[in-house]
Amino acid sequence: MALLELNEVTMKFGELVANDRVSFTVEAGSIVGLIGPNGAGKTTLFNCISGLYKPFSGRISFDGKDITGLTPYQIARKGAVRTFQVVRPLKEMTVFDNVLVGAFLKCHDNKTAFEKAAECIRLCELTPFQDKLAGGLPIAGKKRLEMARALAAGPKLLMLDEVMAGLTSTEVKAAVEVILRLKDSGITMMIVEHVMEAIMPIADKVVVLDSGLKIAEDAPERIVNDDKVIEAYLGAKYSQRMKEQRSGAGG
Amino acid sequence: MVNPTKNRIFGKDAVWLLFIAVVAVLPLVPGFADNSFRMHVFILILLYASMAQAWNILGGYCGQVSFGHSVFFGIGAYGAAMALVTYGTAPWPGILIGMAAAGLVAVVISYPCFKLSGHYFAIATFAIVEIFFRMFQVWDWIGGAIGLDYPVIEEGLWNLVWYSKTGYYYFALILFVIVFGVVRWLEGHRFGYYMKAVREGQETAESLGVNSAMVKLTAMAISAVLTALCGVFFVQYNLRVDPSMVISLDMAMKFVLITILGGAGTLLGPLAGAAVLIPLQEYTRAFWGGLGGGIDLIIFGLIIILMVIKQPAGIVGIFQGIRQRIAKARGKGGAEIGTP
Numbered sequence: 001m002a003l004l005e006l007n008e009v010t011m012k013f014g015e016l017v018a019n020d021r022v023s024f025t026v027e028a029g030s031i032v033g034l035i036g037p038n039g040a041g042k043t044t045l046f047n048c049i050s051g052l053y054k055p056f057s058g059r060i061s062f063d064g065k066d067i068t069g070l071t072p073y074q075i076a077r078k079g080a081v082r083t084f085q086v087v088r089p090l091k092e093m094t095v096f097d098n099v100l101v102g103a104f105l106k107c108h109d110n111k112t113a114f115e116k117a118a119e120c121i122r123l124c125e126l127t128p129f130q131d132k133l134a135g136g137l138p139i140a141g142k143k144r145l146e147m148a149r150a151l152a153a154g155p156k157l158l159m160l161d162e163v164m165a166g167l168t169s170t171e172v173k174a175a176v177e178v179i180l181r182l183k184d185s186g187i188t189m190m191i192v193e194h195v196m197e198a199i200m201p202i203a204d205k206v207v208v209l210d211s212g213l214k215i216a217e218d219a220p221e222r223i224v225n226d227d228k229v230i231e232a233y234l235g236a237k238y239s240q241r242m243k244e245q246r247s248g249a250g251g
Numbered sequence: 252m253v254n255p256t257k258n259r260i261f262g263k264d265a266v267w268l269l270f271i272a273v274v275a276v277l278p279l280v281p282g283f284a285d286n287s288f289r290m291h292v293f294i295l296i297l298l299y300a301s302m303a304q305a306w307n308i309l310g311g312y313c314g315q316v317s318f319g320h321s322v323f324f325g326i327g328a329y330g331a332a333m334a335l336v337t338y339g340t341a342p343w344p345g346i347l348i349g350m351a352a353a354g355l356v357a358v359v360i361s362y363p364c365f366k367l368s369g370h371y372f373a374i375a376t377f378a379i380v381e382i383f384f385r386m387f388q389v390w391d392w393i394g395g396a397i398g399l400d401y402p403v404i405e406e407g408l409w410n411l412v413w414y415s416k417t418g419y420y421y422f423a424l425i426l427f428v429i430v431f432g433v434v435r436w437l438e439g440h441r442f443g444y445y446m447k448a449v450r451e452g453q454e455t456a457e458s459l460g461v462n463s464a465m466v467k468l469t470a471m472a473i474s475a476v477l478t479a480l481c482g483v484f485f486v487q488y489n490l491r492v493d494p495s496m497v498i499s500l501d502m503a504m505k506f507v508l509i510t511i512l513g514g515a516g517t518l519l520g521p522l523a524g525a526a527v528l529i530p531l532q533e534y535t536r537a538f539w540g541g542l543g544g545g546i547d548l549i550i551f552g553l554i555i556i557l558m559v560i561k562q563p564a565g566i567v568g569i570f571q572g573i574r575q576r577i578a579k580a581r582g583k584g585g586a587e588i589g590t591p
Binding site: 052077084090101105149 | 439440444445448450451454455456458459460461463
């Protein structure tokens, strides 16, 4: 069963159409990658799903229920939790307390919440920093904090918005490992990512957006050979040259 | 692994309990209670620390700066005074009604105000003080501009009135323990963390399932009810009330400034702020008398300006800075954590 289902979701800012009738599904237990060039409308779509924006038209259902137009906290309570591309640490709170705020969503007493927070902090390798103020973390730490905090909220669907952007390749590897561990624990994930070598090997399905339109939705190995995707990413001229190269090699 | 902060919190609580015990036995020290002015200063420190702490729930922890708390303070004061003066009963039913009314008024006026963000909320609360001040001045049922004067009544718990400063001293201490106890409890529980999360980033908090509007309203209600309780003490101590004594911008500013001076969003801050400001206010008033009216405010204003420029985290921030420097000087190993 699809955990998340988007049906013709459209988002407009004035005359600008940021998402144009986007439909796709996220199956329970899978990892779905959402890619596309800058300005394709990936974060806007995330904002629509998480309730930060109210879609202009279309329907979003999560876990069998319509969540279109619900507020962000209502959607988070239903189990769809997101991270922010531009990191938003609760600056004057410690790293531990940041994660604790997430943990309190599902754990109502202190003991279980503290344990849950400690567990997520360990998983995201933030233990050495847990008593530091979140505002003082380096960027890689803040990205991991975004993840730990969302994770602590015990989501069914975890929406990661470019958690790997700006990380070194070692840090990317560590992040990928964490994501795979989360998948094993049964969390469904939707990941917006620019770092292709990170997302391609782990995604079960990749959705490609370009100028607000969905141009492809397929398994990653087929996406990398999709002409429309290559054109969107590399431009028409380059894609033409590549096609010629490929046909030359084939024939 | 268990969170290591737990032990530290327990350590802090022990210091607080010790502090309360010391304050409780002070009047038993021979000679201490004889100086009525000194007792008066101690009582006011406890009162203003409690007032600032009540404000701190909303302004410090939840980050919603209100300049309207004198309204709730006034409602609490009038509740007790109406019961005693107008209806001739014990103040208790009036206290309960006053606290409930303050909570209700707080929720009703802040519901629309919280739709305003940042400074606009603060500005709206300014206007509310003015509205309530005018309203109380012309409202005959509650004594209008003349106010309410307490008759001579028997001292004791029934009337919450004492002939000696010692009685009020313990009354103030109980008020202090209630308000600080509530905030200490909130600080360590879910709601306390939610308030801080709303202060630090409303959208982030909402993305984690926090209903920020509800958190702000609840913080406002708790803050207002405790402020009303402080108002009860104020009227029982002064034995009279009129609108300008309680519902003034002057009074509203004190809630804000004491907390900011001490350190907003910390448990210790309001006490630290009151312990500095109140002696300053009372001793300058005593030394310069009528001529020096306002000297305390001049000095206090200067302190606030310096504080906002040099150390926005207040007196508590200064102490934290010193402690960090000491920890750093002692050994760099424990104090600093390397980059990842």
